[in-house]
Ligand code: FES
């Protein structure tokens with residue numbers, strides 16, 4: 280469906296994992312955008328990310344040893360510091376004049392925000408990359424930590440996963456449950472949209488009356504939902520004057536067939552501490568329902584059917600493809616990205 284664009288968008292920050300995955304002295308390997316990346320934390324606690332191939336003969340560095348801020352390859356023992364610079368080649372005779380620091384493993388830029396670890400995936404793997412974009416704004420202040428993190432792997436590429444995330448029309452059929460919505464109460468929805476830096480947002484509004492899930496929140500609530508490439512959906516719910524709920528769903532493409540979905544959740548509402556387990560269960564159930572329909576979608580797509588995106592319920596999906604296409608062009612030409620989305624009101628029945 281995506282016109283000529285390649286599957287992955289580059290020069291953007293991608294979520295790797297929750298900070299608790301990275302422990303001092305341990306190497307963690309993860310595939311992101313089809314690239315194998317080895318992660319670790321140095322002695323001071325600072326995270327690092329390197330290409331997971333030894334520059335000698337290509338063995339994954341994650342198969343080696345990590346001690347005293349040094350990674351040693353398991354094949355011929357070459358050593359690297361956490362910036363990826365080679366510090367020793369054990370087989371080299373003592374009188375050799377070769378300077379090992381000329382050899383460097385590609386080092387990815389990494390950022391740790393609110394206990395989440397992000398990696399910048401550049402278009403070109405050049406030394407001293409300067410990111411075009413800051414890491415994403417997770418709405419919270421630096422000291423606030425996410426209360427809940429849930430991760431599942433969707434059996435789909437990033438495009439299908441994004442569309443599943445921003446698709447309003449599946450909610451009635453996939454997430455229908457007695458305490459959330461009932462099919463007999465379908466309503467015509469009217470939502471205002473505006474462009475953001477790298478996506479679009481559903482302008483702050485009162486939550487829809489047929490979502491009983493919001494009923495427990497007293498004091499007037501309003502919600503704003505933002506979507507930005509590569510795949511971050513942020514729902515910010517203001518409760519009364521003082522409290523907030525932040526619910527962020529982040530997609531990280533692992534490869535052409537798998538996309539990791541991470542849901543992180545924050546609230547400063549005291550009642551949430553009592554409702555913690557039911558809330559958690561509700562979140563899990565939602566993700567489980569999406570996963571269920573994605574398994575079916577995966578089956579259907581095997582026969583490579585022709586697909587269609589039709590009308591206002593599918594317009595956000597069309598915006599996604601257009602933003603993606605223009606982002607890729609802007610990065611190739613080293614130009615400013617211009618968002619094609621215009622302020623607009625969309626309608627659908629859910
Ligand atoms: S392959 Fe890593 S040291 Fe030879």
Ligand SMILES: [Fe+2]
Nearest residue numbers: 443453454569
């Ligand atoms: Fe869903």
